[in-house]
Every structure is written in C-alpha cells, then in structure tokens.
Amino acid sequence: MSWFRIREYRDSDYPVVREVYSTGFREHVGAIFILSLQQRWAQALLFGLFLLLFFLFESVLVSLLGLSGVLLVGWMIVHHLFNQGVQLGLREDLKDIHASYMLPGRISRFWVAESEGHVVGTVGILPCVGEPGAWELKRISVRKEFRGRGLAKRLCQTALQFVANQKVERVVLFTSMVQSDAHRLYHSLGFRKEEEFVWPSLPAKLIHFLVFKYAYTVNTVGSH
Numbered sequence: 001m002s003w004f005r006i007r008e009y010r011d012s013d014y015p016v017v018r019e020v021y022s023t024g025f026r027e028h029v030g031a032i033f034i035l036s037l038q039q040r041w042a043q044a045l046l047f048g049l050f051l052l053l054f055f056l057f058e059s060v061l062v063s064l065l066g067l068s069g070v071l072l073v074g075w076m077i078v079h080h081l082f083n084q085g086v087q088l089g090l091r092e093d094l095k096d097i098h099a100s101y102m103l104p105g106r107i108s109r110f111w112v113a114e115s116e117g118h119v120v121g122t123v124g125i126l127p128c129v130g131e132p133g134a135w136e137l138k139r140i141s142v143r144k145e146f147r148g149r150g151l152a153k154r155l156c157q158t159a160l161q162f163v164a165n166q167k168v169e170r171v172v173l174f175t176s177m178v179q180s181d182a183h184r185l186y187h188s189l190g191f192r193k194e195e196e197f198v199w200p201s202l203p204a205k206l207i208h209f210l211v212f213k214y215a216y217t218v219n220t221v222g223s224h
C-alpha cells in the first residue's frame with residue numbers, strides 16, 4: 001500500500017493548503033538574496049561602501065560592521081518582497097480555492113496529497129489566463145520531509161490525466177530561475193522550457209530575476 005493518497009480538495013483543507021504553498025514559496029528567499037549579491041552593481045556598491053567607511057573611520061572593524069548592517073537591511077528587503085509575492089498568490093486563486101478550482105462543470109481542479117491524515121502536498125490546474133486554450137498547472141508544493149519520493153510527480157500526473165480526459169491538449173506552467181528542484185520535476189514529467197523573461201517589476205529587473213514558462217503537450221489518445 002502507498003504511504004500517501006491523492007484526493008480532491010475539500011473546504012476543510014483551506015488553511016493547510018495556503019500554509020503549504022506559503023512555506024514552499026518562502027524557502028527560496030535565500031537563493032534570491034544570493035542572486036542579489038551576485039549582481040555586479042551590488043558588489044560595486046558594497047565595495048564602495050566599505051572603502052567609504054574605511055576612509056571615514058580608518059577602522060576595518062567599523063567598516064565591516066557597517067557592511068553587515070547594509071547586508072541585514074538587504075536581507076530584510078528581500079524578505080519583504082517575498083512576503084508580497086506570497087500575499088499575491090494568497091489573494092489570487094488561493095483566496096477562494098473552491099471557487100477557483102472546484103466548481104462543477106469547469107475544467108479546473110485542486111488536489112492534495114495526504115499522509116497519515118495530514119496534507120503534505122498540493123497541485124491545482126485551471127485555464128491559463130494569459131494563454132486562451134491552454135491550462136495552467138499551479139501551486140505545486142510538497143512539505144520538505146516528504147520530498148524526493150515521487151509525490152510531486154504523482155500529483156502533477158493526476159492533474160495531467162484529469163485534463164487529458166477532458167481533451168485538453170496543452171498545459172503550461174510558470175516557475176523561476178531559483179526553483180531548480182521544480183525544473184527537474186517538470187523535465188521528468190515531459191515539460192519543455194519555452195520562454196524565459198525578466199519578471200516585470202523594478203526589484204526583479206535589478207537582479208535580472210528570470211521567470212521560465214514550461215509547456216507540455218497532453219497525450220489525449222486513449223483518455224476518456
């Protein structure tokens with residue numbers, strides 16, 4: 001018997017689904033901070049600041065402390081931006097999961113993976129707003145302790161099978177440059193990267209934050 005089961009979303013899952021999504025999203029904050037530090041302008045700024053402080057105080061210790069303070073502020077800014085990103089998702093389709101995914105007669109659905117009665121993974125699929133005729137896979141997240149055991153793959157396959165049965169032919173998803181575990185998952189499912197673009201916001205442009213669009217051609221032959 002399998003150690004997990006996949007079932008459709010129920011309204012009682014609402015808080016835990018939002019929490020699994022938020023936690024999964026937030027764990028990339030460190031990678032984004034490192035990406036920021038890799039930017040030439042950021043390195044030049046930090047180096048310039050160090051020199052300025054050294055020139056003013058003639059102390060390496062004070063200069064390093066000043067630099068640490070600036071890094072701390074940078075970390076807080078990245079955190080803040082991440083929280084805004086999480087809030088965006090919580091205000092979109094996850095605000096009313098039932099209405100977004102579970103209304104009868106629509107080709108959209110949300111599933112959770114349960115282990116010992118607890119929700120440990122999520123996925124949803126609905127029509128893609130930016131591309132009429134395509135469906136979008138969203139909110140793929142698995143709790144850390146349950147990763148690397150094929151759970152996300154099974155969740156995504158459940159969604160892909162569901163839309164194949166509805167004769168949907170194209171599924172897309174959006175992910176970012178820092179979500180490398182997710183890229184492996186998508187490749188292993190048969191998705192191919194189609195586009196990459198810088199996320200259209202000032203902070204994203206400053207760190208050249210790339211978003212990838214992946215696409216999958218659904219095999220509708222044999223589906224019913």
Ligand SMILES: CC(C)(COP(=O)(O)OP(=O)(O)OC[C@H]1O[C@@H](n2cnc3c(N)ncnc32)[C@H](O)[C@@H]1OP(=O)(O)O)[C@@H](O)C(=O)NCCC(=O)NCCS
Pocket residue numbers: 024025027139140141142143146147148149150151152153154174175176179181182184185186188
């Ligand atoms: C991405 C994520 C959902 C993967 O969940 P998972 O349950 O560990 O994935 P699976 O065990 O089903 O792995 C599926 C495939 O991806 C590969 N994979 C997943 N994580 C991997 C890792 N850290 N290293 C190497 N390969 C990995 C697996 O080897 C497997 O490939 P295979 O079928 O060829 O063997 C999980 O890491 C997660 O929740 N991350 C945080 C939220 C997130 O970033 N979501 C993506 C939003 S776009």
